[in-house]
Amino acid sequence: MKKLINYILPITLCIAFTQCKKDWLDTNSPSNVDDAFVTSTPSETYKTLSWCYANYRQNCIMGTYRWNDPIGSDAEMYPEDGSSNNLNAILRSDLLPINAVSGGFNGLYSTLARAKKVAGLIKAKQVYQDDAAGGKPTDWTQLYGEAMTIKALCYFDLIKHFGDVPYGYEYNNAISDYSLSSRFAIYDSLIADLKEAEPLMYRLGEGGIGAERMSRTFCDALIGEMALYSGGYQTIRTDVSGLYGDVQFTKKGAEQFGCVYARRVDYLAYYNMADQYLQAAIDNKGSATLITTDDRAGFNNPFQRHFQFFADLKTSPESLFQLGNIQGGVSATTSEYPYAFGRPSDGGSNNAAPTKTFGALRIIPTFYYGEFENGDKRRDASVTVTGSNGDGNEKILSFLPGNKSTGGISINKWDENRMAPPYTSAQRNSGMDWPILRMADVLLMSAEVKAELGQNAAAITLVNQIRQRAFGNASHNIGALAGDALKEAVLQERKLELVGEGTRRWDLIRSGKFPEKALAVRQEMATMINDLKSQGFHIFPNGNQISNYIYTKMVTLANPLTNDVTDSTRPELYPGWRGQYNFSSISSVKVNGTAHNLAIQGLFINIHDTIAAKLVGQGYVKTNWGYNLISAPATIAAYDRNILSGITSPNDPPRYYWPIPSETINNSKGKVRNGYGLPQS
Structure with missing residues (x-):
């Protein structure tokens, strides 16, 4: 691990970013450049x-489909049988190497x-110090804050996915061993750094x-x-004595595998801080906005926009x-997101209509059938029952x-x-960007915090803004709620808005409801399967039914790519957003x-x-569905x-972490070991 934590890769230069998006993605070969030249000008x-952005995209989040985040909840799952790709998602990373x-x-x-190194070089420059003293953002203060934010985001990912990790040993070659740091201490340090940097971004x-x-908004x-x-x-x-120092916890469930599900006793102080800075993101939104109107002719779905x-x-x-990302990029600029998480396609790897989409993210049927209300424009724009054959056919x-x-x-x-036109030359090259954070998420995190703090009216206003x-109107607004009912309403709204x-x-983990929600969805699936x-069918509380069989036929439409439709008597169009x-x-x-x-x-x-006999007479084919x-x-x-x-029980602590790699453990001289029952070698 010494060479991994303490190692700054050779600087990789790219063409100036300001020319076009392609520039900072197409990095050239490494070259040795001294520190003075690296910070000689803002450009x-x-x-x-730019190297940090490219490396984060290609070598951090792209590993194992961004750590299985979208495929391990009570709404989302992985599609294959017996694959090891989802062992973390099903909370069995103890079975992973x-x-x-x-x-x-x-x-x-x-x-x-790399980001911390750059930040340090900038901070040592007199021009930065003069700009910072001026109290207004400049290119130098922006770059410093940008570097510190990149560093913080990477540590945030490490904590979320590995738990407590080594901290503070970056590019310090004098350190020959290291130990774990408390995640809570890391959070405090990162937050303090960003509080200093953000006003000047x-x-x-x-x-x-x-x-x-x-x-600054992000x-x-x-x-x-x-x-x-x-x-x-x-x-x-x-299993690590004194790791968390003076932090005290409220625990839920049983202690197992040297771990326990818990929340710090002084959590409200952090919720108040979250309240302040999520509101700051909204107040400092700049050009960011919640899209509430659809500017496309013939469309009326600002959510899908x-x-x-x-x-x-x-x-x-x-x-x-x-x-x-860039379209048709080299291996360092591939568009993995729509391939891994897009609408599925059986197309080949190139020259297909459209090309192959693996589709690692699938929606649990009890969620799709049972939780969307009638009239919710998000359902069809979020979940589909059809894919592509790869030859231009649904x-x-x-x-x-x-x-x-x-x-x-x-x-x-x-x-x-939905591209115009789709990129058909090769799979994983569509050029679609990788989403990280959007305004609806921020608004609903703010609602979550306010609900916990008892700011009920403010939380309800934020939820209703999303609803x-x-x-498309206020007829589905939630009414006066408080306490656990309001917290559950916010949690559910986040599920409907942000599925996939x-x-x-992470919402379920953070809320303390992960075990109960996991057991509930498993029971819902068992009940549906038994029915x-x-x-031959199962009826959900909202009246929707899933049956063993549906009836389908191929038809010709003047506009084969469909959009919103509310008329359920139009089987070629309903549900919408397919074709x-x-x-x-x-x-x-x-x-x-x-x-x-x-x-x-x-x-x-x-x-x-x-009715089935009549449909067959009209050319429909009986098709396996729930069967x-x-x-x-x-x-x-x-x-x-x-x-x-x-x-397996409401007392189980959710074990959602990945194992810290062997080199890190071996080079720590016994100070770092995996917890949670994960492998040590």
């Missing part, structure tokens, strides 16, 4: 920070070390700072988020920070375990069909037939035999395994 300094994510672990340390949109760089939100996590429930170690900006290869005005997804068109219903927020966008974006897992086996791009306009790909769209009957209601969930004992077992099977 030279930014070139080095010790170096399962060593690349991401080391990548975070190399990134934060540009707000989003000022000083040429867009959403692909870290701004820095404020990050302070608030780290304070919220520090004060929230989490699984802490009990945010995600369309990604498909349009633009930064969204709702984003506080999104990581840049295809029903199957609940059979697998990937691409198998594996179950899918997230729908990133769909290459009014989702429904890697937040629900499908015994009577296909008109790939016949792209000469390099093969498109089969002319009927590219799928009409679906019986998706939300059980179709009886008399594929119960068709084989192995399939039932796969779903049981893939949905949070690491929680």
Whole structure:
């Protein structure tokens, strides 16, 4: 670990960022450049920070689908049967090899070390000191704050995914061994650093700072988020004496594997800090905004508009920070996000319509069927029951375990069909950016904090701001709530708004409700499966039904890429936000037939035999739907395994951490060991 924590990689230069987004992603070969040259001008300094952004994107968050964050909750799951890719997501990382994510672990340390080095060089410059004394943001104070924010984000990721980690040894080659630091002490240190830096950073949109760089807006939100996590429930170690110093805890459940689920006793101090800085992010939003209107002709879904900006290869005005990609980039600039988390496609790796989308993120059917209210514009824009065949045709997804068109219903927020035109030359090259944080998330974190602090009216106002966008009016606003009822309403709103974006897992952990919610969704799935086996359908409390069979047929639409539709009697359009791009306009790909769209009957209601016979007479085909969930004992077992099977009782501490790699442990001279029952070698 010495060379990993204390190591600054050779400086990698790139073309000046200001020319275009491509510049800071296409890094050149490393070259040895002295410190004075690195900080000779703001543009030279930014070139080095560009390496940090690129390394964070490619070698940190891209490892193992950003640490399985979006695929381990009571709404989201992984699709394959028996794969080890989701052992962390199901809370069984004790079964992983010790170096399962060593690349991401080391990548975070190399990134934060470079950022801290740059920050130190800037802080030593007289021009920076003069600018800081002036009390107003300049290019130098922005770069300093930007570097410190990159460092803080990397440590935040390390704490979230590895727990307590070594801290403070960056690029100090005199240190030959190291130990674990308390995550709470790390949070305090990072927050203190950012509080010093953020007043002298540009707000989003000022000083040429867009959403692909870290701004004061993002820095404020990050302070608030780290304070919220520090004060929230989490699984802490009990096997390292004195690790947490004077911090005292309220514990939930049993102590197992040298760990326990707990929250610090003085958590309200951190919630107050989170309240202050999440509000600061809102007040200092600059050009960031919650999108509440749809500027597209013939569209009326401002929620989906945010995600369309990604498909349009633009930064969204709702984003506080999104990581840049370029279309058709080299290996260091691949667009992994839509491949891993996009709407599935059976297409080939190149020249397909569209190309292959693996689809590692699937939506648990009880969530899709049972939790969205009628009229919620987020449902169809968030979740889809169809994917792509890869030849220009729509295809029903199957609940059979697998990937691409198998594996179950899918997230729908990133769909290459919605590009104009889609990139068909090669998979993983679409150019869509990687989302990190958006304004709706900040507003709902603020509501979560205010609900905990008893600021009920303010919390309700924030939730209703999100709901009014989702429904298009105030008729679905939540009323006067307080206490646990309000906290649950906020938690549920975050689930509906942010499903598939890697937040629900952490929301459940932080709320202290992870074990109970894990057991609840497993029971809901068991009840649904039993009903499908015994009577052929299951009715959810909201009236929706899932049946063993649906009826489908291919049809021709003038506009094959569909949008919002409220008329459930239009089976070719309902549910909305599916269909296909008109790939016949792209000469390099093969498109089969002319009927590219799928009409679906019986998706939300059980179709009886008399109606089924009429549908068959109209050309519909009886198609396995819920039946594929119960068709084989192995399939039932796969779903049981893939949905949070690491929680077996309400007293289990959730064990969601990855193992610290072996080199770190071996070089620590016995001072660092994995906890939580994770492997030591």
